[in-house]
Amino acid sequence: MGVKIVETSLRDGHQSLFATRMTTEEVVNVAKELDDAGYYALEVWGGATFDSCLRFLNEDPWERLREVRKVCKKTKLQMLFRGQNILGYRHYSDDVVDMFVKKSIENGIDIIRVFDALNDIRNLQQAVKSCKKYGGHCQIALSYTTSPVHTVEYYVELAKKVEELGADSLCIKDMAGVLLPEDAKKLFKELKKNTSLPLELHSHCTAGVCEMTYKAAIEAGCDIIDTALSPLSNGTSQPSTQAFNYVFKGTKYDPKLDNDCLNAGAAKLTKIKDKYLANGLLNPKSLSVNPNILKYQVPGGMLSNLIKQLTDQNAMDKYEDVLKEIPNVRKDLGYPPLVTPLSQMVGTQAVLNVITGERYKMVPKEIKAYLLGQYGAAPAPITLDQAIVDRIRAGEEVITCRPADLLKPEFETLKEKYKDVAKSDEDVLSIALFEANAIAFIKKRDSVEQPKVEEDEVEEFNVVLGGN
Numbered sequence: 001m002g003v004k005i006v007e008t009s010l011r012d013g014h015q016s017l018f019a020t021r022m023t024t025e026e027v028v029n030v031a032k033e034l035d036d037a038g039y040y041a042l043e044v045w046g047g048a049t050f051d052s053c054l055r056f057l058n059e060d061p062w063e064r065l066r067e068v069r070k071v072c073k074k075t076k077l078q079m080l081f082r083g084q085n086i087l088g089y090r091h092y093s094d095d096v097v098d099m100f101v102k103k104s105i106e107n108g109i110d111i112i113r114v115f116d117a118l119n120d121i122r123n124l125q126q127a128v129k130s131c132k133k134y135g136g137h138c139q140i141a142l143s144y145t146t147s148p149v150h151t152v153e154y155y156v157e158l159a160k161k162v163e164e165l166g167a168d169s170l171c172i173k174d175m176a177g178v179l180l181p182e183d184a185k186k187l188f189k190e191l192k193k194n195t196s197l198p199l200e201l202h203s204h205c206t207a208g209v210c211e212m213t214y215k216a217a218i219e220a221g222c223d224i225i226d227t228a229l230s231p232l233s234n235g236t237s238q239p240s241t242q243a244f245n246y247v248f249k250g251t252k253y254d255p256k257l258d259n260d261c262l263n264a265g266a267a268k269l270t271k272i273k274d275k276y277l278a279n280g281l282l283n284p285k286s287l288s289v290n291p292n293i294l295k296y297q298v299p300g301g302m303l304s305n306l307i308k309q310l311t312d313q314n315a316m317d318k319y320e321d322v323l324k325e326i327p328n329v330r331k332d333l334g335y336p337p338l339v340t341p342l343s344q345m346v347g348t349q350a351v352l353n354v355i356t357g358e359r360y361k362m363v364p365k366e367i368k369a370y371l372l373g374q375y376g377a378a379p380a381p382i383t384l385d386q387a388i389v390d391r392i393r394a395g396e397e398v399i400t401c402r403p404a405d406l407l408k409p410e411f412e413t414l415k416e417k418y419k420d421v422a423k424s425d426e427d428v429l430s431i432a433l434f435e436a437n438a439i440a441f442i443k444k445r446d447s448v449e450q451p452k453v454e455e456d457e458v459e460e461f462n463v464v465l466g467g468n
């Protein structure tokens with residue numbers, strides 16, 4: 001049995017390279033070439049695709065999923081799901097998570113990859129339960145990062161919990177692309193020994209080491225890898241699908257993908273890529289190697305957000321200071337992995353610490369919520385000075401329970417509240433996640449006139465979204 005391949009160009013590929021702007025027409029057009037290629041799955045939905053459809057493309061994300069399903073009769077479709085955050089940026093109540101999983105599967109998803117930024121298993125429980133209930137394949141992804149607590153033993157212990165929870169497979173999700181080949185070898189060797197779950201690796205080429213890391217992981221027992229067809233591969237995206245099809249040809253790892261199908265998909269993606277290069281959404285800088293992410297251990301997307309924030313403040317001279325401050329903030333906060341939404345939170349705090357000249361003089365409300373336990377448990381104890389922690393918490397109660405236990409059911413209330421706007425449960429879910437943008441989209445969709453897509457909010461979008 002060769003290594004299995006998950007094709008990511010239709011989700012992470014364009015999310016990593018050009019702000020998730022492929023249209024449904026483009027996605028479907030490529031997807032139909034790939035159904036006979038022999039992939040294990042196509043990652044086509046979730047992550048930022050949902051937000052991008054509603055906010056920038058004037059498209060119904062649910063419609064995209066149904067259209068892809070129509071042209072992919074054989075291949076499994078996969079989505080990325082941020083645990084209790086679903087596809088949004090806050091915790092949602094269990095009934096919304098349940099309904100979202102139900103509707104994702106009904107509309108065509110086979111595999112749901114669930115992760116939590118903090119690897120707090122409690123934030124995955126509801127999504128796993130619902131995925132099993134509605135017959136989906138539930139994959140749990142562990143956010144990979146480096147820190148004194150994120151050791152091989154840490155991931156092995158989590159993997160055992162993931163198996164107990166009832167996941168069907170386990171993914172190591174290296175959103176920053178900082179996993180090195182030797183570490184991958186040790187990690188996958190131990191995971192293979194300690195769990196019977198199929199193992200997958202998701203990483204990014206940003207630092208220029210990803211192909212080597214994948215090869216080391218595969219030889220150590222990794223069963224599935226995430227790759228992107230050549231036009232949307234490398235740079236801040238995944239390594240190229242074709243590369244692995246050639247490298248492993250004739251070996252026991254041979255993925256046996258059909259080269260004609262890959263070429264047909266790649267030809268269409270080349271035209272799409274050229275369009276985004278020409279309109280400036282794909283910055284050629286995203287395509288080159290950036291070893292700084294290994295030095296600073298921060299995701300590529302976070303580096304570009306920092307540059308944007310500092311440029312806006314006229315403070316690019318503080319760039320190096322901010323990069324040095326990021327590891328300090330992570331340590332203070334118990335080493336959260338730098339993935340959405342923590343990457344934005346830690347980055348913003350580091351910028352504020354440097355720019356104000358006094359650490360934690362200004363604190364975003366999200367950092368306060370984190371210190372109140374509202375995102376879940378920190379991976380390691382908080383080591384920030386207790387007096388500062390107390391000042392930030394401002395006497396509010398710290399929670400130690402699963403954050404969603406404090407949320408009342410929301411779905412029926414929202415359904416009633418928006419009964420004049422929402423035409424389906426899917427519409428209610430879009431509104432639950434992206435209220436104003438979803439309502440604006442639905443109203444436009446259901447009016448006779450179809451206004452043109454606005455393309456002027458690119459910068460803001462890049463700030464909101466981190467690496468996934």
Ligand code: CO
Nearest residue numbers: 012175467468
């Ligand atoms: Co990714």
